[in-house]
Amino acid sequence: MTLAFPAGLWLLTLLPVVVAAHLFFHEKRSIFVASLMFWDSGDPREQHRFRLRAVLSMNLLLQVAAVTTLAAALSQPELAGATTSSRDVVICIDTSASTLARHDDGTRFDTIRAAASRFAADHRESARVVVAFSGKPRVVGSFAPGDGGAEEAIAAIAPDHGGTDLGAALAFAEALLPSVDGTVHIFTDGSDGVDPGVIDNDRHVVHVVGARSDGVTDNVAIVAADVSPGSGGAPTRFFARIENLGSAQYEGELIVEADGNELIRRPLIVEAEASQTILLEVPVATFEGASFLLTGEDLLNVDNVAYVSASRIAPTSIVLVTRGNPFLESALSALPGATVTVRTLYTPAIDADIVVLDRRDGTAVPYGRILAVDSRLPGIHDPARLERADGESLLASDTHPVAEGVETSAAFFADLWTVEPAPGRRPIFTSGSRLAAFSLDRDDLRVVSLNFDVTRTNLVLSDAFPRLLFNAADWLLEGIERPWTVRTGDTVPSSTGGYVDTRYTGFAPADDGLLAVNLFDPSESDIRPAMAAGAGDTIERSAPPRCLWPWLAATAALLLVIDTLLWSRSR
């Protein structure tokens, strides 16, 4: 319990005043009796008790209690809210033909269904979406927290004769998750030979639970991993949480590597159906990434490897010069760390990491990192219009406008688009014999040109489009020194000593003034440093603290009412 306004306890200094006033104004109550012949007042202890009770009347006790309760109410005590760790869960159940293989106790699918049902029941506090997949995934049902219908829905799923496509299931499941604060659990017999890389994504935690012919569903997984590079000589911290989902004790080794060099190798024992959190501190020089590896025997080892980047996402300032293109604007805004500024006219004064020119037909063309869209516009091909007037023709002879009416599809682009840095123009992809997109890297100029009209293709409706933009931006930004910045939720080391009293709702004083926060939003005004949480980690959510002062104030009022009633009755 915490006190939001500890100064309220100063009200307790009124207690001596109340007692003194009571003693000063205390009226000795007396009653006239016919005679004292039979009254026994000889016992000194009894007389002492009599005098004590005459002074310590019920009224005084009630008044003291009321003042104390009032002081407690004024100090606004709060009970810390219960910490919950729930997140959205997508349960993918493999219904492929291979799950029909039988073992002693039934089919593989029986095992999968039982494990999924048990899992769904164990995660009732989370919102769950059940997905059945073999070739094409489909949503079986969506269930709110506390809804017990997920188990029934799982029980109704039957295997079909399709193949197994874990990648499609994972993409489908991730599209269902509204944020990174979610997990995907794939219940499969794990026999499709899918590329493990598809599981090693950077958005959501993916658990794959195997169901093999022997009916064993045991699996050990690295469910969370993170690295906190040390600074100022401090050691680097490696964090990993290993979860044993099976019924047998897991014995193996945990290996931690930094940039391919083994740093740590330690034995690891995880009890059945238990998890273990490991925090290691090792002084390490600069490195880019660390990998965690479990070496013990595991029926499903695809999730025994985790890779963590030691670098943070740097901010990217993007200026979109357009007369209005919601597809492009929304796709650019979804880029990690991107800050998109929309302008209708480009001027050389604009400072941006990337300038995106959408159907630009105007004046100067920036000289730097350019993403040009719909290059039927002449400007980008006219060297005279470049800001850098070196007279060199950059693109004039290399343009290959896309023919109008070109048809594209998400599947077509998804596997095709990658950006490779090159000193000159490089085709990104073609449509027929024509160059649909290309890149150019010459001196300080880097260009990615999309030579088709994004408003006249269904490409922008698929996830291939933001992926293309992400790869393009990643390539365009290569070599640019960008300052570090902070995203919401990042842990920020404070050089000024940090804030104080940030556990209270309201204004939080900092060294250089006050920070204004939304007083009506407990979560927003809670400006405590957030725990560093990697993508997919379970994020602990604290319920808002329970305010006790209304109850205390009501109790104080009740005490005063009782005091008044007693006083009036004694008159």
Next chain:
Amino acid sequence: MTRAVEFDTTLFDAEFFSVVRGARLPVRPRDAVRAGIRAVRRLGESLEFAELRPYQPGDDLRLVDWNAFRRLDRVLVRRYQAERSHDLVVLLDTSASMGVPAGRFHRARRLAGAVAVMGAQRNDRVTLITFDTVSRLSVVHSRRDTNATGVLATLSALRSTGQTDLVESLVAAGERVRRGSTLVVLSDLLSPTAIESPLSRLQRNHVRTLFVHVWAAADRTPDLRSVATPIDVETGDETAFLGSRPQLEEHARRFDHHVEATAERVRAAEGEFVSIPLSDPFSQNVLDVARPAGAAW
């Protein structure tokens, strides 16, 4: 000229007279001349003729019946029946303690009035004496007033003040009470009751005594609902009394012992002791006083 005598009609209301008329005092058989009249026959002292007897030396010549001498030629002397009514003395405690609780003095005055009216209706000579520290002769009932309105008027005007001294009051009353009288004492008995000596004197004087103890439940078990300082209404003394259960039990035990001891002393002097709790109705109180167990006064 008749002086108008008025009494408090709220104290002595219709119910009072209804109850009193239904409860007549008993008659002492040996003193009764005829039913309903109590008279002591003494010859030669009253005006009612009784008989003639022969003259004896020393007889008052004024008593010689000269008509009988002329007719019978014998000297006869008239003898008269000495008719004197019975004395009923009501000794009422008017100390301040009788005013606590509030209804005690009211009830005691009504009881005293009931005794007076019943005595008057029996042709008794009723005397009301009040006492606190000292006794005071308040009123003597006129035999012509069968409703004892003078006594009732006096009772109406009484207030409960002063302290109680029962012993001294009995001594003083004993000097006023004539031989053969009946003394009715109405008191809360909340004072020392070492009354053996005055009772013995009354007994020797053939005075019949009836002690009427008017008591309230609070006399036995004080009603203390909250912490307060008990103050003696007569003396102003204070005490520390918490009202714990052992204290209350000891209080009740002492009260019982005091009352029982007083009753024993009264009975030892051939007197009667009547307990009148205020919780009983007034009609029951009157019946208890009019016919105390095993005695007729």
